[in-house]
Amino acid sequence: MNNDIEKVLYSEEDIAAACKRLGDQLTEDYKDKTPLIICVLKGAILFMTDVIRDMDIYAEIDFIDVSSYNGGTASSGTIRLLKDLDTDVAGRDILLVEDIIDTGRTLKYLEDLLKDRQANSIKVCTLMDKPSGRVVEAKADYVGFNVPSEFVVGYGLDYEEKYRNLPYVGVLKPSVYSDK
Ligand code: PRP
Ligand code: MN
Ligand code: MG
Numbered sequence: 001m002n003n004d005i006e007k008v009l010y011s012e013e014d015i016a017a018a019c020k021r022l023g024d025q026l027t028e029d030y031k032d033k034t035p036l037i038i039c040v041l042k043g044a045i046l047f048m049t050d051v052i053r054d055m056d057i058y059a060e061i062d063f064i065d066v067s068s069y070n071g072g073t074a075s076s077g078t079i080r081l082l083k084d085l086d087t088d089v090a091g092r093d094i095l096l097v098e099d100i101i102d103t104g105r106t107l108k109y110l111e112d113l114l115k116d117r118q119a120n121s122i123k124v125c126t127l128m129d130k131p132s133g134r135v136v137e138a139k140a141d142y143v144g145f146n147v148p149s150e151f152v153v154g155y156g157l158d159y160e161e162k163y164r165n166l167p168y169v170g171v172l173k174p175s176v177y178s179d180k
Contacts, residue, residue: 001163005170009152010145012167015050015127018144022125023054025142026095029123034058035093040110041065041083042164043099046156047127047144051097059095062087068106079109090118098126099156100147104138111138128152128169 010018037059039048052059065083094114101107107124114122125142132149153159154166159176 001166004163004172004176005154005166006173008168008170009147009150010155010169015047015144015155015168018127019047019051019054022142022144023051026051026125027054027056030055030057030059030093030095033093034060035095036087036089037061037095037097038085038110039063040096040098040106043156043158044097044127046164047099048097051125060087064110066106066109068103077103077105079105081113088117089114091120093121094119094123096122096124098124098140100128100130100152101126101138101140102130102133103135104133105136107138107140108136127155 035057037048037052039045039061041063042065048061052061062085063083064085066079066081068077068079096107096110098107111122123142124140126140127144128147129140129143129145130147130149150171151159152169153163153172154169156164157169158164159172163172
């Protein structure tokens with residue numbers, strides 16, 4: 001699997017440092033609240049489990065699964081709700097945790113859903129932001145890295161559902177796509 005990677009964009013150490021920086025900021029910003037931290041499956045799973053360990057606050061966690069990519073490298077444009085939350089979000093302070101914001105469609109869908117359900121506040125923490133990919137307006141409050149317009153995998157992010165378990169974020173060799 002590691003052999004399929006052309007270059008590492010963010011190493012384990014880079015990611016750990018980003019989690020610490022964001023965790024410290026979130027600890028400060030949420031010290032008087034008990035937010036509901038929502039992990040957007042599946043991509044955000046590694047980042048969420050790391051960044052919450054850097055947050056010294058009372059918090060609850062939940063999971064939601066929406067999908068737009070259907071496994072490939074391009075967003076399909078249609079968001080589907082695959083797994084709903086268990087928690088009632090009405091009146092809650094929500095921290096959405098994402099691995100990456102690209103077109104912004106996923107985030108827009110989730111923010112609309114949470115507003116509709118009367119959340120008290122909604123903030124967004126993403127490991128990576130790819131502003132060059134935006135199709136709809138979407139903004140993160142906490143960003144680990146601004147990424148170039150490359151297709152990245154690892155640390156939760158997949159290509160055809162694989163590579164999520166790489167401990168770093170990298171770019172695949174072109175041969176991985178062309179061999180198909
Ligand atoms: C990816 C990624 C974000 C979203 C970002 O998820 O994890 O959730 O797409 O893209 P967007 O800004 O263009 O909407 P995906 O739908 O591929 O599901 P996954 O997390 O299960 O891989
Ligand atoms: Mn995702
Ligand atoms: Mg995906």
